[in-house]
Amino acid sequence: GNTERNIRRTNRAAVRFRQWLAANVPDLIVYGDFSQDIPFIESFDGVLLFADISGFTALTEKFSVETSLDCGADQLTQTLNHYVGDIVEEVLIFGGDILNFAGDALLALWKVERSQLSDIITLALKCSLSIQEEYGVRETEVGLELRVKIGLSAGHISKVVVGDNRHQYFLVIGRAVDEVRLAQNLANASEVILSPNCWELCNRNMIEVEKIKNERAVKVRYIKNVPGFNIDDFFERCIKYLQYFPANNPGEFFRFLCSCDLMGKGIGPAFLFQIDDNQPLEYLSELRPVTIVFVNLQFDESANTLHLCKAIQDASAKISGIIYAFHGKINKVFMFDKGCTYLCVFGLPGDKQADESTHALDSAFKIFGFCSTMLMKIKLVSIAVTSGPVFCGVVGHRVRHEYTEMKTTFCF
Template identity: 45%
Template sequence: MTEKFSQSTSLDQGADELTQTLNRYMALEGLYLLGAFCVPLLSLGDAVLVLWRVRQAQLRDTISLVLQCSQRIQQKYGMRQTDVGLKLRLKIGISAGRMSFVTVGDQKELRFLIFGQAVGDAWQAQNAANASDIILSARGWELCNQTRVRTRRLAGPVVKVGGMASRATGSTCDPLALPSVGILRPAVTLPPWCPLGQVLHKYIPATVVCAALVLQIDDGQPLECLSELRPVSCLFVKLHFAADVSRKQLCKGIQDSSLIISAILRPCKGQVNKICMFDKGCTLLCVFGLPGDKVPGESIHALESALRISKACVSRSTKLEAVSVGVTSGTVFCGVVGHRMRHEYTGRTCPPEAPVSG
C-alpha cells in the first residue's frame, strides 16, 4: 500500500493520503476497542496487540467479551476500500493466559516488552487466519464458554470462530453496549522537568523528542503533517533463545542484547524503533535515516552494524543460540498513526523475506 500511494502521486501527497487512510481505519477500530474496556497496547507495522487485563476468575467471561468485540469489528470495519484500489481487511487471533511485563534499556532509552505463552499463541492464531477470520488458540478454547461459541477445527491447535450464541434471557447486559465515556486511561500531562516526567520521557522514541519535531508539535502543527514517505535502511534482528531458557535468563538475555545493539547503532545514528517477542524469538526493528538522523552512507552503516550485532550478541549470552539479521533499504512510511486518543510515531515497512543467520 505504501508503494501504491508513493507511485500514484508525489511523495508528499502520498504520505498525506496514506496517513489519512491508516488513521481513519485505526480510529474506527481503535474507538471500538477502547470502548470495550481494553488497551490497544502496541502497534507492530500492520498489526495491533490488544490486551484485556483481568483476574483469573474473570477470564471465561472476558474471552466471551473479546469474541463479541472481534465479531463487531469484523462486521463494521472488516473491509475498507482505499483510493489506490487496494482493500484493507482484518484477521484476528485470540489467546488467553499469563503474560510477563518487563522493561529493557539503559539510562537514555527504555522500552516496554510483553511476552509469554499467551502472546505466542495469539501470534500463531493470527498466522493461521485468513482475511476476515477470527481464530481462537487451543488454550483460549479450553478457557472459554464453549457452549456459546460456534467453531470449526483447523489444522494445528487452533479453532475458527463462526459466531456466538445469543445471551440467555435475564443474563447480564452486553458489556459492548456500555458507554465508553470516562473509561479511558488518563493522559500524562506532566511537565518535562518533573522527576516522573523525566522517567516517562525515556519511553518516547528519540525521533519524537528531537528538537525539530518537538518544535513543530509545540507550534500547534497538525500531527498528520509530521508524516512522510522517506528512504531509510532497516535491520530486523531476531534473537533465538534455547528451548530450556528460564524466564530470568530470557529477560537478562534480551536486556544484554538490547544494550549491545543500542551501543552499536547510536554512533551511526541508528535507532531501535520497536521490540517485540512472539513464539520463541525476540525481534528488534532498527532504523537508519529517521528525521534528525539522516547521514551519508546509511546503507553501509546498516550492513556494518548487522555484522557487529550478529557477532557481539551471541558471544555474550549463554542461552542465545543464534542471531538472524535481515537488512533492507527503501521508501517507508514514517509518521503519526492511531486513534485520536492514542498516537504513536512509527515506521511501517515489511521485513526481508530471508534474514541471514549470523
C-alpha cells in the same frame, strides 16, 4: 490577574501535553510501577488480541509510485489512520489496552485476574466480531481493499522492561503471546481464531466454533443467544474486572500520564525530537528513504523468563550502543513466535547521515558477533538489512498512536 491567567494557561498546556504524550504509550506503562530497577519483570493474567491488516504494503507502494512523496504521504496517512483508528477505537470502547503497533498490525490486552478470564475472553471476542462486522473489509479511494484478521489468546503474560536511564523499552512474553501470533497466522481475512489455551479457558456454552484441521485452535462463527443472558449485566461485570478501563465514560477515552519524564524514555527519539519542535501530528508522516536493520533472536527451549529478561537487556544495551554511534535508533522491540525482534532505523528525522547503509551493515556485523556469542540461552541470531523509501509516521487513533515504519518486506 495576568499572572493568574498565565499560570492557568500554562497548567492547561501542561495537561494537554501529558495527555498527548500518554497517547504514545499503553496503559500498561502509563499506570505501571517505575520504582523497580531495570531490567524488571511483572507477571499477570490477561487476554490478548492480535489484529493483522492486509493491504498496507500494496497501498504504500501504490501511493509511493503514483504520487509525489509529500502528497502521497498525506493521502496514505489519512487512509491508514482512518482504518486503524476505527479498529483502535473499537478496542478502547470494549476496555482493551493497545500495547503496540507493529507496522500493519496491533496487539491489545485485557489485564484481569485468572478467575475472570472466561468473561473477558467473551468480551474480547465480542470486540473482535464487532471489528470484523464493521471494518472487516474496506475499499480505499485508490481501488485497493484493506482487510483484517484476528487472533485471540489468554493466560499468563510477563511484561519485561529493559534499557537504561536514557531509553527504556518494554515487551510482553509468555505462552499467551506466542499463541496469539500463531492464532492470527491461522486466520484468513475477516476471520477470528481462538488459540488452544483461549479455547480451553473460554465459556464454550457461549461460542459457536468451527474446528481447524490438524489444529487445536478453533475458528469462531458467532456468539450464541443464550437464554437468560443479560448483556448489560455482563458488560457491567466486565468493566469492574478491568484494571485499565480507559475512562469512567468510555466515550471520552481520557488517558492521563502521571510521569512525563519516565514516559518520554519509552517513546522513539525521533518522535520526541519532533514533539520538542512543536510539530502537529499530521506533519510527522512521510514517505522517507531509510535503512532498517532487523535483529531476530531465537532462544533455546530451556530458557525461562529470567533468562529471557537478562538476554534481552544485554542485547538492548549492546545494540543501542552500537547503532547510536551512527545515529541509528531502536524503534521497536517485540516478542512473538519467531523470537525477540529489534527494529533499528537509520535516517529518521534529525538523524540523516551520509553512508547510512554502510553504517547499518557495519552495525549488523557487530551486533551479530555479540548476540551470537555473549547472550544467555541463544539458539539463533538472524539479521536482515534493507534500504529504501518507507512510510514513517504516526499510526493509530488520536488518543492512542505510535510513530512507526512500514512497507519493507524481508525474510530472516
